[in-house]
Amino acid sequence: MPEGSVLSRLAGEREVLFIGGKGGVGKTAVASALALQQARAGRPTLVVSTDPAHNLGHLWQRPVGDEPVELAPLLRGLELDPAKTTDEHLKAVRRTMERLMPDHLQGEVGKHLELARDAPGTHEAAILERVSEVVAGRSPDELIIFDTAPSGHTSRLLALPEMMQAWTEGLLRRQDRSAKFGAALRGLEGEDQRSADIVGTSRTSVGPRKTQDRRAKRDSEIKAILDRRQERFRSLRTVLQDPKRASFVIVLAAERLPVLETIELEQQLRRARMSVDALVVNKRSPRDGGDLLAARHLVEEGYIEQLRSALPTVPTVEVPLLPGEVVGEEGLTSFAQHLH
Ligand SMILES: Nc1ncnc2c1ncn2[C@@H]1O[C@H](COP(=O)(O)OP(=O)(O)OP(=O)(O)O)[C@@H](O)[C@H]1O
Ligand SMILES: [Mg+2]
16 A cells, blocks of 8 residues: 555554444455554554454464464454453453352352343443453554454444443442442441440341441442443543544445445444544456446446545545455555555
C-alpha cells in the first residue's frame, strides 16, 4: 500500500483499528495487510481476531491461538477463543461467588452459572473483557488491529460497554443501598445488644455479629470487583470513542445489501460515538476482463455511487478482484499494494 494512502495514514496515526464487515468480504486480508505494512515500517503491531470462526491462522498458513504468536518481525497475531474465554470468565465468577455466598446458596450458584454460559450476551461480554485487556495491555507505540466478526455482531460488541456500564452501575447502586441497609442493621443490633446487656438478658450473640461482619466484607469485595470491571470498560470506551486514538474501517463488496448494511453500520457506530474513517470496497470486478466482468464493473459503479452519496465524508478505497487467494506473507504483500 503506497505511503501516504488513506489506510496507511490512518493505521500510522491510530492506537487501535477495528476492521468490520460481512462474512467473506476480506476483513482478515485487510487487517493482516495493514498490520504487515505497519510492522515493516517499524511499528510493533498486534492483529487480533475476535471472530469465533477465526481465519487468521489460515491466511498466515500457521497456527494462531489464544496466546500471541509472531507472524513476521514486529508483528504478532492472536485469536481470542470465545469458549475458553467464557469458561475462564465463569470459573473466576464461580470462585468469587463460592467464597462469598452462604453455604445454602452454593447449589444455586452452580445452576445459575451453567445457565449463564449459554445466555445471550455471555460470549460477547467475555470477548469484550479480553478486548479491554488487550487494549489496556498495549505497549506505548504499538498498533492493535482488531479483525472483527461480521457486522451485526461487531456493532453489538461495541455497544456493549455502554450496556455493561449501565448494568454495572445498577448493580453498584443496589450494592450501595444494601451496604447502607447493612450498616443500619448493624447499628440497630448494636443498640439491641447494649440494651440486652443492661437488662442482663445477653446470650451468646457473637454469631449474628460475625455473620454481619462477614456480610459486610462480602459486600465490599463484590463492590470492589464490580468497580474494577466498570473501570476496565470505561477506559476501553474512552479509547474507542476518541477519534484520534481509534478508528473503524468497514470492508464490503459493491453489491446492494452490503452497501445498505454498511450505511446502517456506520450509523450504529456513529450512535455509539465510534468513528468510521475508511471504507474498503473489495473484490472490484475489472473493466477490461471480458464482457461479463465489464457488466459487473458497471453495476458495481452504481452501488459505489450510492455509498459515496450516503457517506460523502468517509474516504473509499477500492481493491480489485485478484486472480488467486490471498494467503501467506507473499499473498498479503501483493494484496497490500492494491490498498490505495
Ligand atoms: N481482492 C481479493 N481478490 C480475490 N480474493 C480475495 C480478495 N480479498 C479477499 N479474497 C479472498 O476471499 C476470501 C475471504 O477473505 P477474508 O478471509 O479476508 O474475508 P473475511 O471477511 O475475513 O471472512 P470471514 O468473515 O469469513 O472472516 C479469502 O479466501 C481471500 O483469499
Ligand atoms: Mg476473517
